[in-house]
Amino acid sequence: MTDWSFARIWSQIADAVPDREAIVCGDRRLTYGEFDTRATRLAEVFAGAGLRPGDSVALCLVNSPEYLEGFFAAQKAGCSPVNVNYRYVDAELAYLLADSGARAVVFHDEFAPTVEEAVKGLDDPPPLLLQVPHDGDGTLATGALEYEGALVDAPTAPVRHEPSGDDVILLYTGGTTGMPKGVMWRSDDLYVSLWQVGRGTPEPVNPVPGAHQGKRAVTTLPACPLMHGTGLFFALTTLSGGGTVVLVDRPRLDADLVWETVERERVGNVVIVGDAFARPLLASLDANPDRWDLSSLKAMCSSGVMWSPETKRGLLEHLPGVLLVDSMGASEGLMARSTAQAGDAEYHAGRFEQNERVSVITDDGRHVEAGSGEVGMLAVGGRIPLGYRNDPVKTAATFREVDGTRWSIPGDYATVEADGSIRLLGRGSQCINTGGEKVYPEEVDEVVKLHPAVFDCVTVGVPHERWGEMVVAVVQFRPGREADPADLRRHCHDHLAGYKCPKEFVVLDTLARSPSGKADYKLLRRKAARAVGVEVD
Numbered sequence: 238m239t240d241w242s243f244a245r246i247w248s249q250i251a252d253a254v255p256d257r258e259a260i261v262c263g264d265r266r267l268t269y270g271e272f273d274t275r276a277t278r279l280a281e282v283f284a285g286a287g288l289r290p291g292d293s294v295a296l297c298l299v300n301s302p303e304y305l306e307g308f309f310a311a312q313k314a315g316c317s318p319v320n321v322n323y324r325y326v327d328a329e330l331a332y333l334l335a336d337s338g339a340r341a342v343v344f345h346d347e348f349a350p351t352v353e354e355a356v357k358g359l360d361d362p363p364p365l366l367l368q369v370p371h372d373g374d375g376t377l378a379t380g381a382l383e384y385e386g387a388l389v390d391a392p393t394a395p396v397r398h399e400p401s402g403d404d405v406i407l408l409y410t411g412g413t414t415g416m417p418k419g420v421m422w423r424s425d426d427l428y429v430s431l432w433q434v435g436r437g438t439p440e441p442v443n444p445v446p447g448a449h450q451g452k453r454a455v456t457t458l459p460a461c462p463l464m465h466g467t468g469l470f471f472a473l474t475t476l477s478g479g480g481t482v483v484l485v486d487r488p489r490l491d492a493d494l495v496w497e498t499v500e501r502e503r504v505g506n507v508v509i510v511g512d513a514f515a516r517p518l519l520a521s522l523d524a525n526p527d528r529w530d531l532s533s534l535k536a537m538c539s540s541g542v543m544w545s546p547e548t549k550r551g552l553l554e555h556l557p558g559v560l561l562v563d564s565m566g567a568s569e570g571l572m573a574r575s576t577a578q579a580g581d582a583e584y585h586a587g588r589f590e591q592n593e594r595v596s597v598i599t600d601d602g603r604h605v606e607a608g609s610g611e612v613g614m615l616a617v618g619g620r621i622p623l624g625y626r627n628d629p630v631k632t633a634a635t636f637r638e639v640d641g642t643r644w645s646i647p648g649d650y651a652t653v654e655a656d657g658s659i660r661l662l663g664r665g666s667q668c669i670n671t672g673g674e675k676v677y678p679e680e681v682d683e684v685v686k687l688h689p690a691v692f693d694c695v696t697v698g699v700p701h702e703r704w705g706e707m708v709v710a711v712v713q714f715r716p717g718r719e720a721d722p723a724d725l726r727r728h729c730h731d732h733l734a735g736y737k738c739p740k741e742f743v744v745l746d747t748l749a750r751s752p753s754g755k756a757d758y759k760l761l762r763r764k765a766a767r768a769v770g771v772e773v774d
Contacts, residue, residue, distance in 0.1 A: 241428035241441060243473055244312035244400035248273050250479045253448040259476060260302045261502055262484040267302055269479075272309065278391040279310035280398075283341055285391070286365035290315025290398050293337045293407060295363075296464070297321035297330070297344035297352060300484040303369045303384065304463045305472060307343045312406075312424065315398035316340075319407045319419070320464045323488065324751065327354035329417075334359060336627055337407055337419055341365035343384070346373030353378040371486070402428070407626060408466055410568045419626035420568045430620040431474040433594075434564065434571045444479045454480035456533075459508040460495050460518070462488075465753035466568045467540040471508040489752055490514055492521035496529045503533040511542025513754030516692060519548055522555040531556060540564035542754050545683050546583070553579045565589045565661065569635060570617035570645035589659045594619040597651045597659060602639050608655035612675070615651040615661065616644040650677055667758055669698030671706045674736045681739065684732045685710050688725060690718040693748050696739065697762040699771050709765040710739035713748050743768040 247269070250257075255270030267275070283294065294311040296318060298304045311318040319337045321330065323345070330351055334342065340363050344352050349368060356362045366381035377383065402425025409417040432441040448454075457475040459468035459482070472482045483502045485494055495518060499507060509515055515537075537552065537559055544563050552561065557579040564574040572595045589595070597605040597613040605613040622645065624632030636645055650662040663679035670676075678696035685694040693713040698706035710729075714720070720728075722742045729738040743765045750756055766773040 240402035241425045242312065242400040242402050242404060243424055243428060243477060244276075244309055244404075246428075246444065246477050247276075247309060248313075248400075249445045250448050250476075253445050254451075254479065257448070257454075257479065258481045260305060260482050260484065262300070262302050262486055265302060272302075272306065275388060276306050276309035276313055278388045279306055280313035281391040282367070282387045283310060283314045283316060283365065284397055286341065288314060288316055288340045288365065290404075291317070292340040293317045293319050295319040295321050295334055295337060295339040295342045295344075297323055297342060297348050298369065298464075299323060299345060299371070299486050299488050300459065300463050300468070301345070301369070301371070301486045302484070303343065303345075305476070305482065308469075308473075312400050312404055313398065315400070315404055317405045317407045320409055320469065322409075322417075322464055322751070323348055323462075325351065327351050327358070330355035331358045332416060333409060334363065335361075336417075337409070339363050341367065343367045343369065344378075345369050345371040346375060347371055349373055349376065349378040349381070352381075356380075400424070402426075405623070408469070408568045418628060418631060421623040421626050423623060426620040426622070427470075427473075428477065430571045431470055431477070433620070434566070434574060435474050441477075444477065448479040452479070454478055455506050456481045456483060456502060456504050457506040457508060458483040458485070458495065458498060458502070458504045460485070460490060460514055461508060461510045461754060462752045465510075465541070465755075466566075467510050467564075467753065468508060470540075470571070471506075471538065475506075490517055492517040493525070496521060496525075496531065499531055499534055500529040505533055505535045507534065507537045509537060509539045510754035511539050511544045512548050512686065512693065513542060513750045515539065515544060515548045515552065519551045519555075522552070526555060532558075534559050536560045536562055538562040538564060540566055545686050547687055549577050553577070563589075565595075565615075565659075566617070567645075567647040567649070568622075569647040570621045572615070572617045589661070591653070591657055591659055595659065596644070597653050598639055598644065598646060602637075604639075605651075605653045607653045607657045610652065612650055612652050612662065614646045615649040615659070616646045618642050618644050621645040650675075667697075669696070669706050669708055671698065671701070671708055671736060672704040676708055676737050681708065681710065681729070681733065681737055684729055685712060685725065685739070687732070688720060688728045690714050690720040691725075692716075693750075695748055695756045695758070695761050697758060697765050699762060699766040699769060700773060701771075707741065707769075708737065708739045709741045709743060709769060711743045711745060711748065711761045711765050713745055719744075741765070741769050 251269040251273035259272040260267040308318040368381040369384040461468040561577040599613040663677035681696040701707035
């Protein structure tokens with residue numbers, strides 16, 4: 238097969254093993270047969286509302302079976318599934334619906350007021366609103382249909398669109414550095430890229446024969462939201478291998494509930510986003526070291542944010558048989574991964590092996606040589622997105638041709654060590670220029686978090702009359718712990734060059750990371766600037 242489609246493969250798995258569990262969420266359990274039938278009904282609901290191949294379907298949902306049903310049904314109908322950050326206010330949601338051209342919105346009832354207000358402000362509102370009962374009061378948004386009722390009334394006619402590898406999946410990036418951008422992936426390209434990174438083979442293998450033979454498949458729990466790439470990608474690749482996706486339908490991480498679910502469902506793979514998820518999970522194990530039977534767990538996978546060595550070490554003390562997998566990638570392209578396990582001589586943050594699909598490229602189009610000390614931008618080739626929806630300028634800036642090869646260059650600074658490994662330095666848009674020196678915030682974050690009193694840290698640059706920008710660390714202490722700035726400063730000077738060390742430390746009760754673990758740099762920069770007496774835009 239050379240034309241890979243998630244919807245086609247999932248339907249074939251449903252035909253092969255209809256009674257195998259596809260999705261588990263609390264007391265709800267869906268077999269592949271049920272998953273396929275419900276997605277077919279939902280695709281018919283879309284078609285009945287006038288949606289046609291090429292239209293978009295927005296999914297404003299916490300982790301739940303309906304999220305994956307909506308994705309599956311959209312592909313069955315030839316439509317583009319669109320992820321929605323459920324923390325958006327109505328103006329942000331209205332922008333995303335307009336930019337994506339959404340013709341349907343599937344949403345949990347607690348978001349009904351936001352959806353209702355967002356739709357009011359659109360010149361061309363979606364003709365279909367489907368409301369899913371969850372944590373709201375049950376009041377239907379104006380013009381909305383109740384989800385289950387719509388499925389019951391829908392026919393189970395043959396799918397009107399044959400799923401294709403050319404069908405587009407829209408993945409909107411977080412808007413912490415501007416309005417979100419819609420990354421356009423061909424289904425075939427995303428399917429193959431996920432397979433290459435996750436399974437290490439150049440081309441996918443059809444999972445249907447193995448399913449027929451009863452081949453054992455993985456059970457994966459995305460502890461991070463499906464509304465962002467990390468959680469969604471792992472769910473997609475699990476289902477594409479005939480595995481089971483286990484979900485916790487909470488908008489924020491409940492570490493104890495995650496471990497309880499791993500024990501109950503015998504989960505083999507937990508997916509997180511860096512320390513924002515790993516540290517609470519570790520704290521839960523520290524507080525309850527013998528509470529859960531986690532012997533089923535084989536791997537913990539992280540992507541999107543650096544995962545600190547000391548957190549890896551702490552997890553492996555509790556879970557010595559578990560493989561920790563650090564994936565390097567972005568919405569704009571999937572790259573490489575590194576692993577850590579008990580007994581390793583050292584644990585790294587942000588260091589990966591090169592391969593034929595991954596390089597570091599300078600602004601003038603050269604590949605950084607190993608050991609040169611030169612800094613460039615991380616680049617991924619091979620199967621990459623088509624570009625950004627409605628934005629040819631940003632598409633040209635991010636997806637560039639170098640030496641005849643098209644590369645995706647999302648904006649992460651990196652260098653190549655003497656041994657050929659890539660060391661990730663951090664997102665270019667957050668780089669701090671202090672006295673003419675570049676400081677990569679994530680490098681500073683990892684050092685500050687090594688201090689025993691620090692739970693979390695985000696480093697920002699604030700204006701400074703002498704240096705242009707001043708390095709400021711915004712920290713959150715561990716419960717019952719604290720440290721004075723002088724102590725934190727001495728700690729940093731033990732690990733970093735002087736110009737990289739924070740000049741000021743601002744302490745907050747929480748860094749208010751998003752459900753996906755990402756920091757709001759604009760907000761934290763404003764708070765840091767205010768704390769040190771500086772005005773910023």
